[in-house]
Amino acid sequence: MTIRVVVADDQELVRSGFAMILDAQPDIEVVAEAANGTQAVDAVRRTRPEVALLDIRMPLMDGIEACRAISSESDCRTVMLTTFDSDEYVYDALHAGASGFLLKDVRRDDLVHAVRVVAAGDSLLAPSVARRLIAEYTARPAVPGVRASERLDVLTARERETLLHLARGLSNAEIAGALVVSEHTVKTHVGNVLSKLGLRDRIQAVICAYESGLVAPSPEGEAALHSPVQARGRPAADRPPG
Known part of the structure; x- marks a missing residue:
């Protein structure tokens, strides 16, 4: 089965770069590109893809709002792509219905892998995002x-x-x-x-x-998520220099 994907990013070079990487795969087809959240939502409605890659910061409608709209009215699964990994974006994206969250410095192979994993019904976070997610729960007061x-x-x-x-x-x-x-x-x-x-x-x-309190984070705030990307190796941003 071919995985149909919509790619949304307000930077043309970034958008076309992701699209070229994905379109080169035999089992993935980029069916539309969008320069803002409004276009992304329209593209999903029109093409009915399995996965939408959404940049966080876009004009007219940002990626979070686009994710929320897409998740509420379709079965399309979303992966958020951003150069930022602040907790605010992580929580907003996850509560909007995102199935994945990757930083834009993700490796080529891991980007492709992420699309396949999410299309198959699973979820993933970049390792650095997973660590921040669990650490935040550790710090939260009851x-x-x-x-x-x-x-x-x-x-x-x-x-x-x-x-x-x-x-x-x-x-x-x-x-x-x-x-x-x-x-x-x-x-x-x-x-x-x-x-x-x-x-x-x-x-x-x-x-x-x-x-719900079923699980209490460890004092070290270690991530309790195993992501497919993490299992395949750390992205460039997480690897030590040299």
Whole structure:
């Protein structure tokens, strides 16, 4: 199956560069390019792609608003691309429905890999973004009077265990080993967790686990997310010089 992609960035050279990289792949087709968020939303409506790559800072409508519009009215999955990795952008993007968040210095192979992973229904974060995400939860004070844990009451005991392992960054195979069940059973549990909690993907499941208090971040603020990009090696920005 060919993965149809819309690429949106207000810088023409950046936009065309990403489009050329993706279009060179036998299983990926760039069906539209957009210079702002409004054009991106229109392009998604018109071409119905599987994935949209959205720059954060764009005129007329920024990438966050475009992501929110796309997520609310289609099954298209979004990957946010930016030169910035501030917490504000991370949280805004994830809560808008983004399935991935990458910095623009991402390697060519990792960009292609990200599109394939997100199109397949999974999620990913750049390693530096994952670290900041978990560190932020570590620093957050408890909010009195809020019982977010009640949201998890709809889950069975096994589904809660599955969510716990998801939040700790385990893959399906690792969860299967921990629960002594098959990967197929784990996939069923994961699907039930997402469906019952109204979540789009594993990233939102991790956020839900932390917000509900099911998982407490480590004192070191280490990331509890295993991203496909991280598994393939750190991007250039994270590698030591030389």
